[in-house]
Amino acid sequence: xxxxxxxxxxxxxxxxxxxxxxxxxxxxxxxxxxxxxxxxxxxxxxxxxxxxxxxxxxxxxxxxxxxxxxxxxxxxxxxxxxxxxxxxxxxxxxxxxxxxxxxxx
Numbered sequence: 001x002x003x004x005x006x007x008x009x010x011x012x013x014x015x016x017x018x019x020x021x022x023x024x025x026x027x028x029x030x031x032x033x034x035x036x037x038x039x040x041x042x043x044x045x046x047x048x049x050x051x052x053x054x055x056x057x058x059x060x061x062x063x064x065x066x067x068x069x070x071x072x073x074x075x076x077x078x079x080x081x082x083x084x085x086x087x088x089x090x091x092x093x094x095x096x097x098x099x100x101x102x103x104x105x
Contacts, residue, residue: 027074039065043088
């Protein structure tokens with residue numbers, strides 16, 4: 001029983017530490033076409049958040065980078081991951097077709 005409880009506590013703390021290290025969002029850049037690359041960014045806005053399906057919300061996050069202000073359209077569960085915040089440091093990975101992965105640092 002003690003081992004089971006200890007395992008549960010360890011797994012719960014591990015999940016919390018992942019949130020502290022940064023959340024990962026996947027979506028698409030909607031306002032410009034970019035080649036595959038990795039950019040440093042800063043959160044500028046998060047707006048147009050609308051509930052869609054299965055507890056997910058679809059949002060537009062503004063991310064300032066050296067290539068300009070990107071509009072990042074993404075889906076996330078607001079109960080598990082809060083929206084991208086203004087002033088937040090971000091890593092933006094751009095893939096083919098303007099698909100993107102944004103990591104909150």
